[in-house]
Amino acid sequence: MPSEALNHSMPHIMHIDLNSAFAMAEQQARPSLRNRPIGVTNRISKRCCVIAASYEAKAIGIKVGMRLDEARLIDPGFIILESDPPKYHHMYRHLARIMQSYSPVVEMKSIDEGIIDFTGTDEHNRHRPLEDIGYEIKQRVQSEIGGWMRVNIGIGPNRFLAKQAASWHKPDGLDTLDSRNLLEYYRQIKLTDLFGIASHYEARLKAVGIYTPLQFLAADADMLRRRVFKSVVGEDWYKRLRGYEVDDQPGKLGTVGRQFVLDIVGNDGPALLSRLHYLCETTARKLRYRGVDARGILVWAQLQSGESWYQRRMYKTTFYTNDEVYRRALELFEQRPKTSPVTAIGVTCYQLTPSQKSQVSLFESVNRQAWLSQAIDEINERYGLFMVASANALAGHTHVKQKIPFGGTEYFKLLLG
Amino acid sequence: MNPYQEINERVAVVATYRVADSISLCYPAKMRWRSRDISFVELGLRHPTTKGNRMIHVFDVSDGVNDYRLEFDAEALTWTLVSLRGDM
Numbered sequence: 001m002p003s004e005a006l007n008h009s010m011p012h013i014m015h016i017d018l019n020s021a022f023a024m025a026e027q028q029a030r031p032s033l034r035n036r037p038i039g040v041t042n043r044i045s046k047r048c049c050v051i052a053a054s055y056e057a058k059a060i061g062i063k064v065g066m067r068l069d070e071a072r073l074i075d076p077g078f079i080i081l082e083s084d085p086p087k088y089h090h091m092y093r094h095l096a097r098i099m100q101s102y103s104p105v106v107e108m109k110s111i112d113e114g115i116i117d118f119t120g121t122d123e124h125n126r127h128r129p130l131e132d133i134g135y136e137i138k139q140r141v142q143s144e145i146g147g148w149m150r151v152n153i154g155i156g157p158n159r160f161l162a163k164q165a166a167s168w169h170k171p172d173g174l175d176t177l178d179s180r181n182l183l184e185y186y187r188q189i190k191l192t193d194l195f196g197i198a199s200h201y202e203a204r205l206k207a208v209g210i211y212t213p214l215q216f217l218a219a220d221a222d223m224l225r226r227r228v229f230k231s232v233v234g235e236d237w238y239k240r241l242r243g244y245e246v247d248d249q250p251g252k253l254g255t256v257g258r259q260f261v262l263d264i265v266g267n268d269g270p271a272l273l274s275r276l277h278y279l280c281e282t283t284a285r286k287l288r289y290r291g292v293d294a295r296g297i298l299v300w301a302q303l304q305s306g307e308s309w310y311q312r313r314m315y316k317t318t319f320y321t322n323d324e325v326y327r328r329a330l331e332l333f334e335q336r337p338k339t340s341p342v343t344a345i346g347v348t349c350y351q352l353t354p355s356q357k358s359q360v361s362l363f364e365s366v367n368r369q370a371w372l373s374q375a376i377d378e379i380n381e382r383y384g385l386f387m388v389a390s391a392n393a394l395a396g397h398t399h400v401k402q403k404i405p406f407g408g409t410e411y412f413k414l415l416l417g
Numbered sequence: 418m419n420p421y422q423e424i425n426e427r428v429a430v431v432a433t434y435r436v437a438d439s440i441s442l443c444y445p446a447k448m449r450w451r452s453r454d455i456s457f458v459e460l461g462l463r464h465p466t467t468k469g470n471r472m473i474h475v476f477d478v479s480d481g482v483n484d485y486r487l488e489f490d491a492e493a494l495t496w497t498l499v500s501l502r503g504d505m
Contacts (some may be wrong), residue, residue: 029462029477029485032502086475090464144440146462201448384469 006179007157014116014130015154015162016099016137018091019171021112022052025091026081027145033248037062039071045263051083054252055171088112094145098137111168115159130155133176157243163195179243186213186241194241195281204228217241256286256294259346260400265304267338271395272345276333278396279347280326281389287325287349288377293318294349297325298334305340318353320374322390325349421486421500427451430487430496445476445487450498455480475499 018024022040027032027033037057039050040324049302050057050066062071062078071078092111095273102125105117109401118130125133134153153194154165165177170183191202191213210216216237224234258279264271278297287294295318300310311332319325329347336342357374361367379388384396429449435442441463447456461477461484472491477484486499 014483030502031461031479032482032484086466087462087464090462146440300469382470383465387469 005242006182008179009157009243011130011155011157011162011176011178012118013156013159013162014118014134015156015159015166016095016114016116017152017154017163017166018095018112019150019152020058021081021091022053022088023054024149024300025087026084027054029087033079034148036079037075037077038081039068039070040081040083041330043085043263044068044080044082048080050080053279081414083283090147091145095141095151095250098144102133103136112323115162131174131176138172138174152370154173157189158202158240158245159247160195160240161243164193167193168194172334176356177243182212182243183217186217187211189275190218196237201229213241253290253292253352255348255350256283256290256352257348258283258286259300259344261344262342263399265337265341265343267303267340267342270392272342273330274395275400276329276345276347276396277326277390277393278400279345281322281393283347283349284320284322284325284373285377285385287320287352288355288357288373290352292352293354294355295319295351296323296349297328298348298350299329299336300346300348301333301336301342302344303337303340304343307337307340309336314351318356320355320357321369323369323373324377326390326393390407421502423500424498425500426498427485428496430489434483441476443474443476443489445478445496448485448487448496448498456483457485 023038026038026040035056036054037060039057039062040052041048044122046069048068050062050064050068050071053062053064057071057075057078058372061074068080071080080161088111092108096106096108096114099114099116103116103118103121105119106114107117108114118125134155137153138151139153150172152166152170152172153174154162154168155174156162156165157178161177161182164185165175166173168175168177191197191205191211191352192199194213196215197205205211205216205228208223210219210228219228219238221235224238225232226234228234229237239246260275260279262272262275278365280296295316296312298312300308313328313332313395315328319328325347333345337367357370376388380386386394389397419451430445431447432470433444433446435444441460444460445457446452449455457478458481459479461479463474463476466473466475471493474489474491476487476489478487479485486501486503488497488499489495
């Protein structure tokens with residue numbers, strides 16, 4: 001591919017992104033909050049973080065990730081609300097339904113964004129330009145989900161450029177990026193405005209004299225592969241920047257886990273273990289939900305002194321039941337330093353393989369564990385999650401709130417029970 | 418710190434049902450709560466959720482001044498005022 005060759009094909013990917021999704025959903029539901037700086041968090045406390053901020057909050061400098069006390073220094077009237085997963089799930093389903101009415105190839109990237117691939121849909125969409133369809137989607141979001149809702153829409157020849165286009169003019173923008181305006185667009189932005197280029201990659205690019213997106217575009221594929229990214233990732237970037245598709249491969253499930261910023265101060269006692277137990281039970285439930293078994297487990301803790309600690313272990317046999325995950329995690333957790341109170345804990349299972357649980361074991365005790373686990377899942381699916389659980393984990397369940405999945409949409413069903 | 422007051426009281430609701438509407442077919446029009454009649458002027462959002470296997474429809478409504486969260490239990494056929502925001 002010559003270094004200057006851009007993808008000149010017609011844009012056929014549309015990226016749709018709900019603006020400040022959770023905050024806007026709350027403003028849609030509660031009219032008295034509209035035009036006001038508000039935020040959403042998982043559990044309200046003095047130390048809680050803003051996980052979504054309304055545009056009015058962003059306009060006065062309140063950012064996602066900021067602590068509530070910092071946000072209140074900027075605006076003492078800043079309103080914080082606890083997240084409401086069923087509400088966001090409802091919006092997600094509505095948005096997905098609207099998108100699916102235009103093409104059979106719709107991929108939801110997370111709870112508030114997704115892409116439509118319009119390849120082969122000209123007849124179905126009556127040969128209308130994608131910009132017209134984009135404006136129609138904006139109108140449908142307002143009439144079918146709520147009049148306060150706004151979406152950013154980006155159109156491009158690949159997923160990357162469609163996403164870049166969707167973030168070009170926020171909020172409520174609609175832009176197309178293709179070979180006709182790509183160079184002008186790259187001229188206006190910084191390296192870190194490119195999705196996937198954060199400070200770490202920026203430093204690598206600068207180390208070889210690449211300071212702008214235009215210089216990045218002009219760089220040789222071989223140089224990007226050998227000197228900057230040191231892998232095939234460099235070639236992917238070479239193609240991605242020019243509008244060729246490299247991001248349409250499904251991701252592989254690598255780890256499954258849970259973490260929790262503690263609501264108590266201490267490094268011992270049943271309260272801490274009940275929270276760990278709860279995290280283990282929900283992690284095991286996720287393993288079964290995804291149909292995988294694990295061989296490795298990692299437990300970590302953040303200490304008040306600023307130190308962090310972790311311990312991990314690989315096992316010869318796979319595991320997936322609540323009891324197996326908790327016993328293994330507890331064995332590792334007992335090795336933590338006890339010099340300072342713990343502020344956050346987490347459990348991660350790795351080395352995942354397709355589930356073997358349909359195979360009946362020669363050992364009766366192993367079968368009994370599997371049957372118990374299956375029976376508990378069936379009861380909980382029918383009557384609600386954590387209707388039946390270990391007594392120790394139930395105490396944790398009342399304190400650990402389910403988080404909103406930003407990265408993927410795989411666990412919605414588990415959030416809603 | 419939470420601006421919402423938890424109420425969780427059973428209320429009487431008059432609802433209207435529309436033939437076709439993309440946002441919701443059912444609209445709570447007014448409710449009687451603590452001997453007061455409150456008329457709603459806007460439905461912010463209606464979304465379903467579950468409590469175990471029970472289907473619950475959540476209605477966020479406004480009387481123009483205050484916001485109310487009402488839940489309709491589709492199994493027990495009851496309305497509950499869950500919370501409100503405003504000066505009541």
